[in-house]
Amino acid sequence: MNTYRFEFKKLPRPVLSPSNEGFDSKNVYNPAVIKRRGKVVMLYRAESKKDGVTGRIGLALSEDGVNFIRHPEPVVEPEYQWERIGVEDPRIVKIGTMYYMTYTGYDGKTARLCMATSKNLLNWKKHGVIFEEFPYPKHGRLNWTKSGAILAERMKSGLFKGCYIMYFGDSNVWLAYSKNLLYWEYEKEPVLRPRGHLVEPGPPPVLTEDGILLIHSEALPGNRGLVYYTHAALFREEDPRKLVWRTEKPILKPTFKWELYGWVNNVVFAEAMIELEGKHYLYYGGADRHIGLAVGRWEKN
Template sequence: MNPFELRFQKLSNPVLSPSKEGFDSKNTYNPAVIKHRGTFVMLYRAEAKGEKITGRIGLALSGDGINFVRHPEPVMEPEYGWEKVGVEDPRVVRVGKTYYMTYTGYDGRVARLCIATSKNLLSWKKHGVVFEEFPFEKNGKPNWTKSGAILTEKMESGPFRGHYIMYFGDSNVWLAYSKDLIHWEYEPEPVLTPRGYLVEPGPAPLVLEEGILLIHNEAFWMGGDLIYTVQAALFDREDPRKLLWRTERPLLEPEFEWEKKGWVDNVVFAEAMVEHGGKMYLYYGGSDRYVGLAVSKRI
């Protein structure tokens, strides 16, 4: 299947919803999902009723990718000044025997891209903010880098040969490159710009015959409402800065009531895609409150 034929079918109900009480009693959304020894491991953003913390990271397990059992405590919490209000929106990849998580550290003013590593998906070592300084401003605030999606294989040729690459940012998407997945440098010009309000990376990019596929999130103003959709873009395999193609219609858009009404209305926001049984499982946040699942044929 090529990326021009991507079609996802949503499940009509969320696969994860807020608990009655505890650290994830208000919102559960925007998850990373990865398979570990045949088990789906979900790391999701969690918020508690009555708190101002905008994110802890919870963990849930599943054998089928649909029915999840939660770990009773968060596996990551805010600790440092640059994340004192929240650790948010994880994306997780495995390279070798190490898991790499990109996540948002929010201090109440600026959302910064951060990285943590783990061997077991339970205990995480934080490596801090990826870019201490970044010239682009969002809403008048510099150093706003927010999120990143890492390609798990090194570039074999082209200007970034021997490096890993990452698509990062929100409002625009930029390209960063690294030899060790911890220390990154960035290209100064965006590689993907919004056709509406903003664009932001989704799950880890995939290398296909046709190019590098980046499923991403894109928001538009429609009839006075801000609508978040899931889209796709294809970049050149030799030069991952070069955009070849992007979807004209969303892969996903808000349809169900739980996607249209929640903590933030009219949101579908994808961050994880897993292959299972010859199909692709795309996990997304619905209205910043629930976790949804859409399924496609194998890419």
């Protein structure tokens, strides 16, 4: 069995922090990042000091993946009942000419996984809640779904041949599959279970020669409450429900002050990864207040 070694170095300062005023003046975190026309485009969760909205989605551009310039207004805001309190935690893939964004819609009681599409990353068409019913309760609530990480290519063989797959969930991780990326069905049994408090998908998974690599978050009890770490798991390509291997030691853990103290303490929460100049750029939320970057690579042991 092949296993991987991850070597990432975190930048000591955030690449994006709250503005002095405006829609992202309280917290910026949990970004999606993708390359477009030679630029690095970040879509990030933003909260304002002036209201109780738990998320709008802002946009920022970069030439080098490190220094970002913000768009002055959010590109996605709450509109519908199921997202009236917030639109949160985007993840993005490009398939064909279309960008597909999963995000969390929050109505103040229940979080629901939603889908939106765009051709330019600025103007988004919302397609609503992905799973109208989900019978596995969280916080005593049914229909709670979050954190959809889509593999950006159809399965070429195996049980889900011809389908796209998505890993989702924020207590366990489940697998869903779709022919068209808009209508999804899910497997009833989790494919990745927590070793502590929770496990949650991170960036869109990557197909390697050894299987499907999913970077994800795990929260474990610490001396001062929960601590969020970044881990990875490998699934079989022929059956993406089957876990082959997972990291024992975290790829990232909170160490800097801005990761240890913030809106939620002790958090590194990876949600986006791109490749630049032969290295992987892994973006993460730090203490639910800033956006950090770790640069590195992985290789087989």
